[in-house]
Amino acid sequence: xxxxxxxxxxxxxxxxxxxxxxxQLLTGVDRRRIAPVAVALAEGGFRxxxxxxxxxxxxxxxxGRMRNVPRTLGIARRLAALITRERxxxxxxxxxxxxxxxxxxxxxxxxxxxxxxxxxxxxTRTGDAVLQYVALRIPATTIVAVSHSARARLLSSGVPWxxxxxxxxxxxxxxxAPAITGVDGPVVVWCGRLQRWKGAHVFLDAARAIRNAHxxxxxxxxxxxxxxxxxxxxxxxxxxxxxxxxxxxxxxxxHVADARPYLASADVVVHCSIxxxxxxxxxAEALAEGRPVVAFDQGGPAEMIESGRSGRLVSPGNxxxxxxxxxxxxxxxxLAARIGEAALQRARHFGLDAMLxxxxxxYDEVLGVRLA
Numbered sequence: 001x002x003x004x005x006x007x008x009x010x011x012x013x014x015x016x017x018x019x020x021x022x023x024q025l026l027t028g029v030d031r032r033r034i035a036p037v038a039v040a041l042a043e044g045g046f047r048x049x050x051x052x053x054x055x056x057x058x059x060x061x062x063x064g065r066m067r068n069v070p071r072t073l074g075i076a077r078r079l080a081a082l083i084t085r086e087r088x089x090x091x092x093x094x095x096x097x098x099x100x101x102x103x104x105x106x107x108x109x110x111x112x113x114x115x116x117x118x119x120x121x122x123x124t125r126t127g128d129a130v131l132q133y134v135a136l137r138i139p140a141t142t143i144v145a146v147s148h149s150a151r152a153r154l155l156s157s158g159v160p161w162x163x164x165x166x167x168x169x170x171x172x173x174x175x176x177a178p179a180i181t182g183v184d185g186p187v188v189v190w191c192g193r194l195q196r197w198k199g200a201h202v203f204l205d206a207a208r209a210i211r212n213a214h215x216x217x218x219x220x221x222x223x224x225x226x227x228x229x230x231x232x233x234x235x236x237x238x239x240x241x242x243x244x245x246x247x248x249x250x251x252x253x254x255h256v257a258d259a260r261p262y263l264a265s266a267d268v269v270v271h272c273s274i275x276x277x278x279x280x281x282x283x284a285e286a287l288a289e290g291r292p293v294v295a296f297d298q299g300g301p302a303e304m305i306e307s308g309r310s311g312r313l314v315s316p317g318n319x320x321x322x323x324x325x326x327x328x329x330x331x332x333x334x335l336a337a338r339i340g341e342a343a344l345q346r347a348r349h350f351g352l353d354a355m356l357x358x359x360x361x362x363y364d365e366v367l368g369v370r371l372a
Contacts, residue, residue, distance in 0.1 A: 003035035004367060007083060008055075009093040009102035011063055013044025014226045016193060017281040018118035021146075021169050021355075022094050026055045028356050034363065037086060039079065041101055058082055063101060076101045080108035090366060092116060096128070096135045103138035112366050115140035120278045120299065121153040132157075141366050144359075146279040147300040165362050170355025171284045173347060179261030185216030186330045189266035191259045191282045192273075193226040194233045199272040201240055202319055206270065208244045209323035214330050217249065222262045224255030264289040267336065268326050271295035274317065280304060287311070287347035292339040294325045310346040311339060 008026060012019055026036045037056045040047035041063040050057050060079040064071060083091065083105055092114045093102030099115040106113035121132045136157060143164045145151040151164050180187055188210065190203040200221055207219045225231050234252070241247040253262065259282065263269055269286040271277070276299030283304050286293045295301040297313035305311035312329070314321035329336040348354070 001032070003031060003033055004089045004363070005035045005037060005087055006090045006092055006363070007058075007086075007088045007102070008036055008038045009041065009079075009091060009098040009105075010038070010046065010050070011041040011095055011097040011101065012046055012227065013042040015046045015049060016226055017169070017279070018094055019046050019049075020281065021118070023049065023053060024170060024352060024355070025092075025359060026050070026053050028352060030356075030360065033360070037088065039082075039102075041075065041098065058086065060101075060105075063097060072101060073104070076104035077108060079105035083109040083111060090114065090363065094118065096131045099135045099140065100131070100138055103135070103140055107139050112141040113139065114142050114144055114362065114366060116144045116146075117150055117154065118146055118278060120150055120276055121157050142362060144362060147303055149276060149299045149303065150278045165358075165365075167355060167358040167362065168350050169279050169281055169284065170350055170352040171281065171288050171347070173288050173351045175289055176258075176260045176264045178265035180220065180265035183218055185218050186214060186267040187218055187220065187265055188268050188270060188326060188330075189220045189222060189262055190270045190272070191222040191263060192271075193223050193229075193255075194221075194237070195230050196233060197273060197275045198223075199274045200233075200237055202272040202274060202317075202322070203270055204237065204240050204244060204246070204250070205319045206272070206323040206326065207250065208246050209320065210326050210330070211246055211249060213327040217330065219246070219250045220253065220262060220266075221250065222253045222256060222259050224253075226255065260285055260289065263291055266291050267333075268329050269293045270322065270326060271301055272319075272322055273299070275299075276316075277301055283311075284347065284350040287343040287350065290340040290344045292329055292336050292343060294322060294329070296322070304346070304350065306342070306346060309339070310342040 038050045039058050039060050043062050061075045091102045091106035093099035094116045103113045144167050146169050151166050192198040211217050241250045263286045269291045279300035293311040296316040298316045307313035312325040314325050
């Protein structure tokens with residue numbers, strides 16, 4: 001059987017969570033069934049990374065600003081010609097901007113399209129919400145949502161229930177060696193890109209309270225600025241740590257290519273986005289490292305963590321409850337160890353193999369393949 005050629009469309013210059021999933025799919029799909037091809041619509045490090053996967057990467061031009069409608073349409077038409085020339089049978093677009101172009105190109109070339117939604121669609125009128133509104137009106141045979149929370153937002157935006165499939169993101173279940181060693185005291189880790197909505201400043205507020213209960217506790221903020229967004233935030237966090245009197249206990253790593261070794265080092269991992277997270281790849285990675293996670297009870301994290309068993313969920317925005325839950329786990333290492341063991345079991349639901357199985361089912365549905 002000749003493998004089906006599938007075009008993966010991305011539009012991000014840098015690698016974040018969604019781009020990590022793209023790389024996992026490109027390198028993990030069954031090559032006996034799927035022959036992946038990639039296109040990056042933005043210049044940057046992620047385009048270079050795609051080239052290192054060994055998957056063919058085609059050039060349709062750089063997208064730039066979406067408000068340039070003639071340019072956007074021109075790239076979509078070039079991509080459509082490429083789809084026809086390369087005999088692409090399916091277009092799989094990742095993210096809003098990628099689907100606006102990839103979905104249009106698929107329509108022009110008359111092939112099916114998958115719109116993979118890695119965000120929670122906005123409930124307010126913002127620039128992102130406008131683009132999301134447009135993307136939902138670009139034809140897609142199927143929409144893939146990374147969580148049931150993301151699916152619920154799509155349904156509230158008017159998408160028919162039978163067009164949406166939930167495919168949780170996947171992570172490797174192989175454990176990694178800790179990056180942090182020789183520390184005299186418990187290690188508490190926050191991981192993510194440095195944007196306000198990700199809540200690193202909330203973590204610092206909680207850290208002060210945690211340190212009152214555990215004076216030897218040390219705190220790591222793992223991540224840096226990506227996509228050129230909010231570059232001033234990193235400086236504000238350092239100033240906040242100094243103002244709170246905990247600068248000597250806080251380490252800022254900046255952007256790291258692989259956060260897993262830092263998660264593997266943690267006694268407790270904290271996730272405290274102030275807006276609901278679509279999925280929470282960091283949480284899945286922490287579970288796979290057998291680390292107890294304390295998170296706000298909303299969005300993807302609320303689906304991933306069984307509170308009291310494989311982690312702890314607290315009321316969204318409640319910094320005192322966040323600090324108390326972390327402090328309790330640090331004070332009760334036997335309980336933390338039991339939760340860590342349960343986390344390892346829970347991680348199986350979010351393994352790479354599980355994600356790949358589900359995405360192949362979606363491909364079979366879209367392509368009309370008879371399932372064995």
